[in-house]
Amino acid sequence: MTPRDNQTIAAILGRRSIRKFTSDPVPGDIKRILLECAFAAPSAHGRRPCEFIVIEDRAVLDDLAEAHDSGKMLRQSPLAIAVCAQKEGYPEGDRAWVEDCAAAMENILIAARALGLEGVWLKVMDRHPRNEKIRPVLAVPPSVEVVAIAALGKGAEEKTPHEGLDEKKIHSNRW
Ligand SMILES: Cc1cc2nc3c(=O)[nH]c(=O)nc-3n(C[C@H](O)[C@H](O)[C@H](O)COP(=O)(O)O)c2cc1C
16 A cells, blocks of 8 residues: 555546536535535635535526636536635735635545546636626626636546656755
């Protein structure tokens, strides 16, 4: 048994961006555990600004696919989770909500992989005109930023797991 055989490590290394899905629905208990994993992510000062929109309505998924210029796979995926930041009351000038939502998104993708699903991270915030097209589809209020959307489902393509590290990018004690 090596560290690589550990199931958590296998899920982290095995997670790839999968952009083809079967139409199999995602069971309710799996959806809930994905969200529980998202809520379990660390957040700066424990402020927990992340909120999630669970999208399964085919019409909404299709509208998102139309609005997101690299989101065609949302026409196939049975599920999407929009990872959003509620910025109301968040300290002015502090953008740690971006990191908080990124941590939540990564937890969703790794948990999905661990449970036999696949997914892909679709950026929304700071991308124009994508962001402006997606916000009305999801009906988010002005104080809410849609950081990214995870397209999720049973994968219909396979990719090799990640392996190895880039020695040039590892520094010892000082840069
Ligand atoms: C911040 C961020 C934004 C991304 N946005 C998109 C996107 O809009 N569309 C897409 O197809 N993939 C997107 N991806 C997925 C990357 O293209 C993918 O992670 C990268 O090519 C590496 O492949 P891998 O995930 O299989 O390791 C995004 C990933 C990150 C971390």
